[in-house]
Amino acid sequence: MQIIACYSNKGGVGKTATAVNLAYAIAASGKRTLLCDLDPQGASGFYFRVSPSKKLTESRFFEDVERFTKAIRGSDYDNLDILPANMSFRDFDVFLSRMKNGQSRLKKALRAVKGDYDVILLDCPPNISMLSESVFRTADAVVVPVIPTTLSQRTFDQLVAFFRDQELPAKRIHAFFSMVQGAKSLHGETLAQMREDHPKRFLAAHIPFASEIERMGVMRAPVLASAPNSAAGKAYMALFAELAVRIGMDR
């Protein structure tokens, strides 16, 4: 099983849209996928029309395996389930380690309800101080959308520094440029500069600034489901394909 965290230490960068479309693409490739909605602001569950589960806001949630498995909802798409919780992060490290440990009660309970997943995708909240470093430690990949602006450049540098300070493997960071506007010369310059500064961290694929992505809130469906042939749809597919190779998901 692989755990992929969608993370950004800056809001409004298209992180939830990325989590939603990546989850869709992974599931469509045949992997049993669980998308965990951990970001109360992003609400990836909203895009799948799944209502948030009120029960799961209680703090000792992860102790209660049965309630956890009961909170999972099937999406409208094959192989894709959603955990629509607004979770507290107190027990987040417990959650992750249990997801990884095949002998844990959580894994056994999931297996019993045929919810043993190949990939777990976390839509993480944008606050690094709140998020336990264990997410970075446990996740196989941390996918980071970056808008090519000076401000984003600084926050990305901070994330890389955090990894270095905590002695976390930087190669788990898979960054890509998000909301790219080809007409903006600043975007072009920042893009080139950042690729130069972090040559191995950035994927070649990037996601354009597109109305289809904006319209996800109206359509309440992943772009890959509502407009797969749009520029944004194709970009998400390219992102998925490249990431799959980088983290060995295609094996």
Add this chain to the structure above:
Amino acid sequence: MTPAEETYYLPADRLADLTDAWPGGLRVMAEHAPETLPFAIRDCFDQSLRRSQRLLIETGGEVTLLTVGRAALHQKATPEARFVAGFLGGPVKAALADVSVLRALLVITSGQARLGRLSLIDSEGKTRVRAVLRRLEPTCGTPVVLITPQALRGYDRAYDELVSLIRGAGGVPLDGGNLYRMIDPQCLDYIAKPVIEVGRQETAFDVASDLIGAYIGVARANERGIIDDQDTEFLHDYRIALRKVRSVLSLFRDVFAPEQTAELKARFSALMEPTGALRDLDVYLLEQEDFYGLVPASLHDGLDRMFTHIRGERENAQARLANHLATGRYDKEITALDKLFTRRRKLTAGLNASRASYDFARELIWKRYRKICRIASAITDTTPDAEVHDLRIQCKKLRYLMEFFGPAFPKKDFEMILKPLKKLQDSLGLFNDYGIQQANLRAFIDRLDGEPRKLEIAQSVGALIAVLHQRQIAERAKITAAFAGFDSVRTQRTFRALFHDGEEF
């Protein structure tokens, strides 16, 4: 927990009842594929798939097996394959491993199918449960829809809403009724061994007539399959049915007037007579594989030639029998016999006609049992084959009597005494088969005049006869042991209690 997948069927015109509803405030949406695909539902003649709560359906290039309580299985279809053995390897074939290798999968109904999907959607536009729709439009018969609800995790209540909606619209679960009958009310529900109610006070005349009438029905049900040469079981069942009619005539002594009994025996014999040649050849071909295992590979060429001959002979015999069954003369005769036992006005009562069936059965079974014990106890290794043959016939008669009258006696006791009887019969049957096979093989060699490779064939057949002879001797030794099993004190007591209470053995 996600509930097990279950399929329901309902007349297609009731689907509107589903789509017009708002179960639990959810919107029902049905979509159908624009194109139709040819479909065929297949089952054996005895509907062994339906009886084991399965539905085998070919749609387009795919074959699907729906099983109550299990997930649907799919694989590439092989519509030209008549037996499961001819299917491509796959999950459906594996799940059909228990289907008789002798029974062909017939087309129960066929036509055009349209696939679709039914969804229950909430106010957010989220699907809470969906179902696979298979709308079947048979070439002749009632259009039906198969609905297989598919639960989505976390929406169990919506699943339950959908199921009660389906049931409310007249949906029947696959194991809750007969889908074939919904499509075609005339669809034959074939049972090779019909259970005939036998009331204890019912007259022997009525029981005999009921039995004969029922078995004429069984025989007739198999005619089409023999003519079309669908599989060898049709002829086998046909012959057994006629044999049972004949045993009722001979075992139910004096139930009908003696002259009429003699006449009926002759008429049923005459019906049976043209079927023997084809059955013998069928048996050869069914044993083909075993025969190859009995002789060394160096003699297989001779067997190849033998089976080529036999296949040719079988083809002719089949054509002859098919022609015979299609004649007006045959139809007139069997229809007349059928009518005789349905209307019964022209049946003449014999001396035992009005006896109560229960007493009559006890007397017949007890006599037959005593006779078997007498013959069997005298059998040694040197007893002539003819006497062993006689024991086999007596056992068969006892078995038929017990089968005919079974419903009038306690089931548990019957099963207890049937078990060792079956074992004894198996042994006697093998002994007899080995003998008949040897005789038939010798007769086959005699028919080979003019065959240029006669010597080669004769060598192989000679080796085969030698092995069969050895087997027959070995089986002979087992018969005494099998009889000892049948002759246990417990079985004796049960026979006495059931059929001869209070009288001396």
